[in-house]
Amino acid sequence: MKWDLFFQLLVNGLIVGMLYGVVAMCFVLIYKSTQVVNFAQGEFLVLGAWVCLALVTQMQLPFFLAFIFTLIFMAIFGIVVQTVILRPLIGEPIISVIMVTIGLSIFMQSLMNWVFGNDAKRFPDVFGSSDVVSIMGLNVEVAYLLSLVLSVVIMAVFFWFFRFTRHGLAMRATAFDQQIAQSLGISVKQTFAMAWAISAMVSGVAGIVIGIVNSVSNSLAFVGIKVFPAVILGGLDSIVGAVVGGIIIGVLENLAEYADGQWLKIGNLYTIAPFYVLIIILMIKPYGLFGTKDIERI
């Protein structure tokens, strides 16, 4: 066994897994509070990355300012999507809700292809991000470390928001029971819009980070699909589960790559392994590690 390669991949997996965890968190946030499965999560991520890149390269804004503007843009975008597209579908069957986000996702995909082009574009070097530091003999890019830090920060902010703020409490109440929340004076409409705004914003941040680490292209939307194994593994309505699931999937796909390269020699196991895991989880533990089991009463 090549231990150094093994550890390198393990660390990569952990860092990528944290990012999956962040995106999975956005996904769960929307699902938990509005009962909508957002198949366009990956496109949200790409949109954030493109907007930030465009602000930096075309408008020549400093990175920090561009970052703030992107956040504002994504928040507004999330609210618009919620009010224009998803509000009319409240109470419709689940397939309609799934399909409308799928429709949104292919619409956004082609629109972004058109507006921003098909080619991958690199972020200008922001923080000397392509430098490599050596930690305990492992080479880690600064950008990766940055993304790790940012992921932890986002998770901490999420925790703080839901635990200690009024709006966070309102959102938890709405997720628990919409009718009761409404009767206590919480505006459910506002809460829904806020869930989408936060989710879009955080996806945008994740998109920017992944864009800095790799480069920005429309294929980043695949992260939005990788998120499904993560959330199913963690349980669809558990934010902690999303993070844990994200990390497990990130590590797992890197281990799959290692096993593939060392012994199996199948090739491409990296991208497909999470989906096999997904099928297996669904067969033995459909509600994931932390999800609440649906109990149906007649």
Next chain:
Amino acid sequence: MGHVPNPRPAGDFRTSYVDDNRMFKTHFEKYAALGILVAVMIAAPFLGNYWVSQLIVIGIYAIAAIGLNILVGTTGQISLGHGAFFGFGAFASAWLATSFNVPTLISMPAAALLTTAVGMIFGVPAARIKGLYLAIATLASQFILEDFFARADWFSGGVYGALADRPDIFGYVLDTDLSYFYLVLFWLVLSVIGVTNLLRSRDGRALVAVRDHYLSAEVMGVNLTKYRILSFGISSFFAGLAGALFGHYLEYVSVEGFTILLSIQFLAMIIIGGLGSVYGSILGAAFILLLPQLMESITSVMAVAFPAMESGKAYVKQMSIGAAIILFLIFEPEGLVHRWQQIRASWKLFPFSR
């Protein structure tokens, strides 16, 4: 969504269950369906190659959409992997025809049966989960099958794809589009008849019961596991059949042709056509196939005035599909069939309609 009145003429009542269960609800419906069929058959030779090829693809997509509609519209399950099953049918038929020298006319239904088996395997998780979880499970099956196509050289030819010959009937090769069109039409008519009859049988009613309230259905003695997996099998059968027809029509099956986008298009067809409606599936298939082309020509016209539109032609096609899904779900969730029923009802009730 207003209430749609019964389109039967006054005084013409259903007096028995047999009456209520007929394939065609009214005589008009029966003759209209036959009339359209005959008209298409007679008109096809005069349409020119472009429209015949369009009709072929519409027919093929319609068969697959009819299959998906059993799963989604009738049984209330969901599948994001229909495009991959469609692809499996295409590869399976090409594989049977080239590796085992099975005559193509036989390899197509045989491929459909193979696809049925695969669909039932992937349908096993469906026995336990539903709704969103099922959507994600079938999404996984889409990626797993796509990966399989790219990997299994013995089956699909790997990255090179597979060659599929046109079928021949007793030495007469169906190498023109027109002759192939009649083959597709034959299978389409057979599928429509088969599915319409399935829906008015005991099994069909069981599927509807599973959709409407699965717990009640189970209490009434409907075997949930059996019918959920069965509906996956039936829908994969039609996907496989359509895929086989598609492969032999193009005479070449490529690994890249059966992505998630195709699965989404199939779902779009049945949503736009009308969930649970056989004729709606055909309408939806035509709509999804013709809309991007219409949008492309509109863009070309607009590009004369705004040159910036020129570069967007390729993207406008896909955007139009996404937009159509969103707009239909918001404004006409029951699809084109429902719209047609409303138009018909407002004619019938003319002075009193809205």
